[in-house]
Amino acid sequence: MIKNYPNGNSFRDQFTAQPKSNFRTAPTNGNVIYGNRGMSLEQEINLSNKYYLETGQAVIHKKPIPIQIVNVNYPKRSAAVIKEAYFKQASTTDYNGVYHGHYIDFEAKETRNRSSFPLSNFHDHQIKHMKACVQQQGICFTIVKFVVRQEIYVMPSQILFAYWDNQESGRKSIPYEQIKRESYLINYQISPRLPYLQGVDQLIKKINLP
Secondary structure: OOEEEOOOOOOOOOOOOOOOOOOOOOOOOOOEEEEEEEEHHHHHHHHHHHHHHOOOOEEEEEEEEEOEEEEEEEEEOOOOOOEEEEEOOOOOOOOOEOOEEEEEEEEEEEOOOOOOHHHHHOOOOHHHHHHHHHHOOOEEEEEEOOOOOOOOEEEEEEHHHHHHHHOOOOOOOEEEEHHHHHHHEEOOOOOOOOOHHHHHHHHHOOOOOO
């Protein structure tokens, strides 16, 4: 059965975020919001992307999920209800777009684990896709939300690749402390709600892209 709305949003549990005050992001103009009113990480990113698009800062969208509809019910002439559908092919990453002339491609993941980020959140075809994008000088990363800690990071793809490639002989998760040390902690604001492009700016600076 289909597990996503037609606009790509999933039926996910809703969480309440209350960010900590010691975030290592760029200084804000005071428009900081300390509660996200139960929004999921996906909803927060979608709202931020809408703001970035409307203000001309970036064009980033959630990728549609490729599905094959096999059973549709028409309870009313003006409405249709999808009763059964299947994934046509494996999806790649959650989001992609363009920011300051750079191709952006990333995943958004939530975990309740306090001490690490499980690699089981990913699939092999997603890692292959991200590596292919990096080879073409695309900017790939993961937005990781530690739900219990109420912390959100922009994690560089190189961290993910290193642990993924060594998981057969190493650990099956990325330590929280390493993510905290080598990623970019993002603070909530009013506009945009989740200013993750601040972390992307740091990625661009680190890899010396123009």
